[in-house]
Amino acid sequence: MATQSAAPAAGPGSGATGDPKRWLILAVICTAYLMVGLDLTVMNLALPSAQEALEFTNADRQWIVTAYALPFGGLLLFFGRLSDLIGRKETFLIGLTGFAVASAVGGASTNFEMLVTTRACQGAFAAMLAPACLTLLATTFTDPKEKGKAFAIFGAVVASGAGLGLIIGGVLTSGLSWRWCMYVNLIFAGIALVGGMLLLHRQPKTGARMDVPGVLLASGGMFCVVYGFANAADDSWSTPSTWGVLTLGGALLIVFAFWQTRAAHPLLPPRVVLDRNRGGAYLTMLFVGTGLFGVVLFLVYYMQNDLGYSAVTSGVALLPMIVFTTVGAGVGATKLMPRYGPRPLVVAGLLISAAGMTWLTGIGVDSSYAAHLLGPTILVGLGMGFVFAAVMNTGTSGVAPQDAGMASACISTGQQLGGAIGTALLNTIAATATAGWLDSQVQGQPSPEQLHLASIDGYTTVFWWCTAIFVAGAVVAGLLLRRGPLPAPPDAAAENPSEQTETAQS
Structure with a gap:
């Protein structure tokens, strides 16, 4: 029987069967990371309302999003090492507390400066939380089969966070106020903070240095x-x-x-990234972060600006993608990953997502949801589920205890850097394609229908680029990731010699 790699041994309560409260710990970790993922997009739909309430300019509006992304992307490696240095539980609890305080202050903002400052604080504490969450997950589950299930659940949470942020942001802004897009974090943080204090163990010092x-x-x-x-x-x-x-x-x-x-x-020992499997996982997240931006943002633009969907309706329209992300992550991590390893799972997932993006290039002014949007979003969701389930496990596989936080941070860094690249690259491509269509097709003032056609040409051009990005990612993953299942960790083999013998015979 082939087995997956496990992370370094957990702290108290670990063993052949793992911590008896491990599934509750997983729920706490997922709750915390879901909050982090939501805040990448939850404010997007609230920006017009916040701008009207606080009276800031259009130029300032982008900074509400950028202020979160800058410290998040910039501090991930530092906090990944800090979690190895001072302890994963301590980093997790500090990050949760800080995120909650920043969210409460941000929701009560009276001016632009106050809001943008709290968004930056949220980003900094998110950078503290993200690697701590993944490291705690990797060290809590030691049994390879259970580890696969845990990574499937966590991968679905990571992959669906941005889409859920759009849904929740639309609902809260429409039903309550833009301020609740900040206040809602107090619910997630409160649950995770109580659970973390009661359930998480203090892990032994790893000997890491700054x-x-x-x-x-x-x-x-x-x-x-x-x-x-x-x-x-x-x-x-x-x-x-x-x-x-x-x-x-x-x-x-x-x-x-x-x-x-x-x-x-x-800070980042070369041994962490030079391993072919881990390096391939980190690069895969870079491609995924870049291409997935095209789905989450430009598809929402299309539904709202060209099909007339409300913020809530466009968010709900993405639910099938989120559901199939969960399905893909579950099947991938529990059924396919233990048998075939990460390479076929990642390659297939990226190619399935590329097929979904190609399908989306057929949208038009009068496209229907059932015929033109439902199928592509299901494919993208299924493909992303495969990818995230494999990458999360592979990126933390086989690292020494003192490097677990850094390995986790590298996964989040790839995703955040990819998102930043996608934001700039795909926005530029869309704007250029839209302007080019108007220059070649319109003389004088364009009509409303021509403006829709021009914007749709920009969206479809972006979707073609996303297709190419996913295909390129599949090629890179196919070249870097090793064939076969991840090797079983030495401690797992030592604890279960009969399984080791069975693996050798298969």
């Missing part, structure tokens, strides 16, 4: 890259604030990579 130069280089480089792409989406690629900052960010990350080969205690 690489201060590495922190400064990595955080500065990631901050510049995320900011540069965000600025490109809002302004232009030709401005110094875009290409200059991107160049600086790239240079800092190159210096960071060189320093990691020389540092006595590197």
